[in-house]
Amino acid sequence: MKSKQSILKKIVPFLILVMALIFASSASVAEARSRNPYRDGDHDRPAAQNRDHNHDRDQEHDRDQESRDGDHEDKDRDHDDAGDTNHDGDMDDSDDDKTPLPTAVIFSADLSPENETTPPVLDDANEDDDDENDGDEAEDELPEGVATFKLVTREEYDAETDSRVEVQELYYRLHVRDIDDVTAAHIHVGQSGEDGDVVAFLFSGDPTSEFNGLLAEGVITEADLVGPLAGDMDGLVTLLESGGLYVNVHTVVNPAGEIRGQITQ
Numbered sequence: 001m002k003s004k005q006s007i008l009k010k011i012v013p014f015l016i017l018v019m020a021l022i023f024a025s026s027a028s029v030a031e032a033r034s035r036n037p038y039r040d041g042d043h044d045r046p047a048a049q050n051r052d053h054n055h056d057r058d059q060e061h062d063r064d065q066e067s068r069d070g071d072h073e074d075k076d077r078d079h080d081d082a083g084d085t086n087h088d089g090d091m092d093d094s095d096d097d098k099t100p101l102p103t104a105v106i107f108s109a110d111l112s113p114e115n116e117t118t119p120p121v122l123d124d125a126n127e128d129d130d131d132e133n134d135g136d137e138a139e140d141e142l143p144e145g146v147a148t149f150k151l152v153t154r155e156e157y158d159a160e161t162d163s164r165v166e167v168q169e170l171y172y173r174l175h176v177r178d179i180d181d182v183t184a185a186h187i188h189v190g191q192s193g194e195d196g197d198v199v200a201f202l203f204s205g206d207p208t209s210e211f212n213g214l215l216a217e218g219v220i221t222e223a224d225l226v227g228p229l230a231g232d233m234d235g236l237v238t239l240l241e242s243g244g245l246y247v248n249v250h251t252v253v254n255p256a257g258e259i260r261g262q263i264t265q
Helices: 002-035 045-097 135-140 233-242
Strands: 103-111 144-158 163-179 182-189 198-204 211-220 245-251 259-262
Touching (some): 103 245, 144 259, 163 182, 163 198, 163 233, 163 245, 182 211, 198 211, 198 245, 233 245
Antiparallel strands (some): 103 144, 163 211, 245 259
16 A cells, blocks of 8 residues: 555656646647647648739739830830821922932034124234234134033922922123123024124123133023013023024124124034
8 A cells, every 4th residue: 555655656746747748838839829820721821822922913013014015005106106207208308309400401602703793893913914924823813702501400499389490590601812892792682694682691891901711601590681581581591492592792892793603502
């Protein structure tokens, strides 16, 4: 009997210690569970929430991407619209660039005293009767000249009619040699052997001394035309192409003209 009591005295404290440990362990587990929001079968929640969060983030990314794509499409449309506008403008400019290039036609006139309808009075120096001078040398000293013309035809914009119009200009250069006291030079209307009205001025001013070289140069437009062709450039061109114009150089001694030449192409 005493031995059983002795054994119980030894076992009871041990059992009490074991139960205390079990209780302490249970309390720790309960406290841990109370701190863990994902208990009792909720251990899959973090992964699920992560998946939901990732899914939401993917959807938001997709929406942002769609928004950016939409912005790009709008910008592309705006760019295309602008490109179409510019292209249309370029087409208009291209049409302007297709304006025909200017054309030029050359005319000339050889001027000499013998072409005058009234024989001019020439300087005695040009008719030197000295026996030492032969006839060829005397002939070389006669006044002469050459007039060159370039008829330029081009197109330009006319603001009044809001359209392109054809414009013609006549450029000229007049060279003379061995001629004194030039008072004027004109373009006249008339065939060879005929006298006609002045239609354009080439030179006018104080009489020159003996002159050799470029007497005059310039450009004639419809505003420069006088007489029967005043303001009529088409009429001038028609006569120019048909040989119906001549150049006459006038001097103090020969006011009707000292050297003359028909304008030909």
